[in-house]
Amino acid sequence: MLTRFLSCKRVTVLATVMAASMSMGTAQAKMDEVHFLVPGGAGGGWDSTARGTGEALAKSDLVDKVSYENMSGGGGGKAIAYLIKTAKQSDDTLMVNSTPIVIRSLSKVFPQSFRDLTPVAATIGDxxxxxxxxxxxxxxxxxxxxxxxxxxxxxxxxxxxxxxxxxxxxxxxxxxxxxxxxxxxxxxxxxxxxxxxxxxxxxxxxxxxxxxxxxxxxxxxxxxxxxxxTGEERSQAAPNVPTVKELGYDTTFVNWRGFFGAPGLSDEKVAEFTDVLKQMYETDEWATVRDRYGWTEIYKPADEFVAFLEEQEQEMGSLMKELGFLN
Known part of the structure; x- marks a missing residue:
């Protein structure tokens, strides 16, 4: 009976240790690499978003290796075309973009739209x-x-x-x-x-x-x-600045910034990206970067991001038609 009790106890302890080990492994799990593709030059909003995000991911030990590539041209179209062309070799690539991908697609600055890529997540807003x-x-x-x-x-x-x-x-x-x-x-x-x-x-x-x-x-x-x-409510960074909405003009606007993967990116890889970006928000390293630039967090993963993009495309398209920029 005692032998049986000790055996059961060893099994229980072993199971507890294994569970703890698995839990620790999950908590410490990180991506091997993220390559940020920036469709503009150094120093702009896209560049600071990519480099700030990369800094937070690397310093918080969520990603082992972070790299960057600036590719200007065509209002962002050159980088989009490149990501589509190299899709099979770009599983670790995230291209940063923002509201202009919607506007420039509508106005035919380039022939592609967000639908030709894999929307991963919106992360910040201005x-x-x-x-x-x-x-x-x-x-x-x-x-x-x-x-x-x-x-x-x-x-x-x-x-x-x-x-x-x-x-x-x-x-x-x-x-x-x-x-x-x-x-x-x-x-x-x-x-x-x-x-x-x-x-x-x-x-x-x-x-x-x-x-x-x-x-x-x-x-x-x-x-x-x-x-x-143009926020829904006043910004903590500017508490004395009223919103246009509170002044009686019923509209809001946020220039989101977020990340896209190559077309055909697997659901598993999208989930890996979205999970690591979500974890990033809980780190002190991210708080340092966010506060440095005065960013607002607007995390919208995958399907939620797509729905947001479709809504913005409709809103911007209607306004551009009214202003005579679209037929």
């Missing part, structure tokens, strides 16, 4: 913001809207991208929600955010349409004031 010079006559976004509704041509809105691109569309969306005529928006297109900022400070334009994270860095320098942003 809301839009409306900015004025520190000495501007406008003390609130409501005042800007009032002038716009009286005479749309009296208010110029600048952006660091071309007509029909995100800065333009977001401004049109907000003024439409405010009861204005979006086609009459006086949009001044600059070929970079820095040049648009210079236009604002020189008085060439009254208002700048830009990302909230970029607006916060400009405001910290003391050169501008942020009048409103």
């Amino acid at each position: 809301y839009a913001a409306f900015v004025v010079a520190k000495d501007s006559k406008y003390q609130s976004f409501t005042e800007v809207v009032e002038d716009y509704k009286k005479n749309p041509r009296s208010v110029s809105i600048a952006g660091g991208s071309a007509r029909g691109s995100m800065d333009h569309l977001v401004a049109a969306m907000v003024f439409k929600a405010a009861g204005g005529e979006p086609r009459k928006l006086k949009y001044l297109a600059y070929d970079a955010g820095g040049k648009a900022m210079a236009g604002l400070l020189s008085g060439e334009t009254q208002v700048l349409s830009t990302g909230l994270s970029e607006a916060l860095s400009l405001a910290e320098a003391g050169e501008v004031r942020i009048l409103a942003m």
Whole structure:
């Protein structure tokens, strides 16, 4: 009887040890490699998203090896075409992208869309913001809207991208929600955010349409004031900046950033990517990166990401048609 008891006890202990070992193995499991493909140059939003995510994954020991590749060209189309062409060799590749993949696909800047890739997950977001010079006559976004509704041509809105691109569309969306005529928006297109900022400070334009994270860095320098942003609620990074929704203009916008795999990527590999990205959110290393850039977390894995993309495509497509950018 004693022998039987000891034998059972050894089995119980062994089972407990094995279970603990398996649990530890699961907790410590990590991916061997992630290669980030960036469809633009160094220093931009896509680049910082890829490198910041890679930094958090590597430093938190969730991924053993992280590498990066910048591939500019065609408004992001060159990298998309490359990922499709090399699909069989790209199981470990994640291409970063954002709202422009929807807009540029609709406007035929490149022939592909997100459907030609494997959406893996949206990870972060940056809301839009409306900015004025520190000495501007406008003390609130409501005042800007009032002038716009009286005479749309009296208010110029600048952006660091071309007509029909995100800065333009977001401004049109907000003024439409405010009861204005979006086609009459006086949009001044600059070929970079820095040049648009210079236009604002020189008085060439009254208002700048830009990302909230970029607006916060400009405001910290003391050169501008942020009048409103496009989140569902106020940002913790800018608690004094009202949302356009709370001002009575029923619209929101977030420029998501996320990751795509090659076409045909297996469900197992997608699950592996989404799991490791989800685990990343719980790490101190991620918190450091997120707070550094002022990002908002908007984790949307796989199918949820696809549904979000389809909804944004419909919304942006309708607005682009209304503005005359699509037939």
